Amino acid sequence: MMLMKRRDFLKAGAAAGALAALYGCAGMGKASGHVVVVGGGYGGATAAKYLRMWSQGGVQVTLVERNPTFVSCPMSNLVVGGTRSMEEITVSYDGLKNTWGVRIIQDDVLAVDPAKRSLRLAKGGELSYDRLVLSPGIEFMWDEIPGLDSTAAQSAILHAWKAGPQTVALRKQLEEMKNGGVYALSIPKAPYRCPPGPYERACLVANYFKQKKPKSKVIILDANEEVVSKKGLFTKAWTDLYKDIVEYRPNSEVKDVDVASKTAILEFDKFKADVLNVVPPHRAGDVATRSGIKLINDRWVDIDWLSMESTSTPGVHVLGDAIFPAPTMPKSGHMANQHGKLAAAAILNLLSGDRPSPTPVLMNTCYSFVDAKNAIHVASVHQYDPATKVVQPVQGAGGVSAARNEIEGKVALGWARNIWADMLT
Template sequence: MKRRQFVQSIGAGSALAGLGLMSGCATTGGSSAKVVVVGGGFGGATAAKYVRLFSNNSIDVTLIEPNAAFVSCPMSNLVVGGHSTMAEITTPYSNLSQRHGVKVVRDMVDSIDPVKRTVKLASGGELPYDRLILSPGIDFMPTLPGMAKAGAADKVLHAWKAGPQTVALRQQLEALPDGGTYAISIPLAPYRCPPGPYERACMVASYFKVAKPKSKVVIFDANDDITSKKGLFTKAWADHYAGMIEYRPKHKLVDVDAVTNTLKFEFNDDFKAGVANVLPDMRAGNIAVKTGLATANARWCEVDFLTFESKAQKNIHVLGDAIQIAPAMPKSGHMANAHGKTCAAAVVALLNGQEPLANPLYANTCYSFVTAKDVVHVASVHKYDAEKKTMVTVPGSGGLSSAASELEGAYAKAWARNIWADSLA
């Protein structure tokens, strides 16, 4: 199979039909079972939809999500660069309820009682569950004292949760005078979307190249080197943004002065930016930590990869960016979508007294825009290793783009449409 065909074949949705997840799942049993899903991102929305599908709509599914619509982190850097709009990356939750019978509750979760198997809502209500699927995404660790000061978080943005901060960061870039500097600070891995910060640097530079040609992009990376697609990004910077993007590795951020937009580093000189874009250290979402599920360095949730059941609490499954990842498994939207299907199949099987699939296999593709049209990708395939009890990459699978191209740009946009539909339509 040619590389281009392979990349297309592991796009959103195909990880389901060809990998055996549907086998033995459809059932008419479990009619009294209740599944509560917390978080309507790629993992949670997919899990909610597929529990209904795999159970022939016999299992009662409630999705708790505070937002009125899903806003995609993948493709949001295009909005930052001025090449897309928020409307184009936003999908309503209405299809989950209207087409699949998922009960969507717009609320936050205040607490979870694993013994009583109940979820307490911020509004005061309480929901019982037989199985709880938690897809809380990421939250940020309070390691930067300056960001705790009044008004700091409204000025020095992360925009790493697509939504209002995406728009606000775009507005900051528009207000920056020509000749000003945009600085992005990247935390030590693991963090959500390994290539995302480098893609963002490209998108900001693409805007500067047209509108503010005297401006610069400076990347401060706490890691020793670029964590994903190094050769492809460095080539894009040289080919398209020579003299405009500066990359500085081994710059661990220890504080921020939001009044002056000054970044302070552990061993390097302070840097004052026109626009400071700080990605703090990340961990599993607050509700997972509060429930005692973040057992890996108090940051990430350890799970059984056959079912995504928490190793800390029975009957609670954790998906997506919040988990302690397997080797070479990225924290990506595509991966969370695969988690959601695998978990949904396992939950339906368990609620019907069946064994979960013993050999799950799924794929990941991550596209990155290096210009408004040119895109590169990285792909991987992961299978369960029964001896190691974790997911491992399939030898010889996946790979990188040979070069950026507009054709891959078309693939990237098709991938986004497909995965949004697979998760939410």
């Protein structure tokens, strides 16, 4: 293990020379040290690449990721709906390793010791760091839906809200469902990962039913009082395209399930489905909640918007869906990528003895498909406000599509190819 690590470091050193040649010498390039990144999703992978790129290889980066490949949550509803394959949403970590000299360890992190600046790996061993980036995504709060609090229950009633085996399994359940069956999707109260995602999923499952199982229904059990994102556009899609298929029920929080009968239990009501898809409420991923880092509402990490550094725990920067969001900021892959760049820039300044930039800017774009070809977007730009010390949405900027259209369907697929390359290639 130690030998392998040393060899990887030597390789990383060789790559540093190549990087300097590739990228010239625009920055100061005096940052050095070792940054460990935990979680290779939209936030962590971006941070790892940009730390290497912007330091011209001067900073060593180790990425700890439990999965062998990156599987994208954005676009995974197309797999659920049957118009795209898992291969099309899966990207290798080889680019990070070979092009950027990121050392990759496939493992889980058990716990972080911020005082010692080290962390323990599940397969054994410790890693020490100068700066730590946690991009742990979300963990489901199973205790909020007691009937789902077992492995057996979770393999029968799926969330498919982390792309991977659950995506494939949900697709299989839909394929096996009879024509005339009922698919029910429950949405937790906001904030949750990917605000438009559930409504997109409802559209794409309805699109599948319309073509292959037209007597079937899609029932949306939304804990929120109204559609959380792109409301007018989704509502119009349900009316125009899926009139006899989609039924939207607001204020319908799922409190429990009966697994055997696939029944969702609401406060005053029950709902039996053929395929029941429950997205439980979530909080920051375990590695963040286990490390003594300050949380807000016991769920989301409190961070400093100039650096993404925890307000309680020096040296630990937290990205993506795990953080307490700024006003109107969605928990999205696009935003996590932007967090990764903000953190990378701040960490390089800090490792060089400088302060983080005082004027960070973040922007977001989320595309949603309403059928196999037509998409809609929501966009926003967020600028740091020194008075509130939070990034605030710029009024008058951003917005949603005028109407669903095929151009944005093409752009959405182009967005995916570009952001995956921006993170991983």
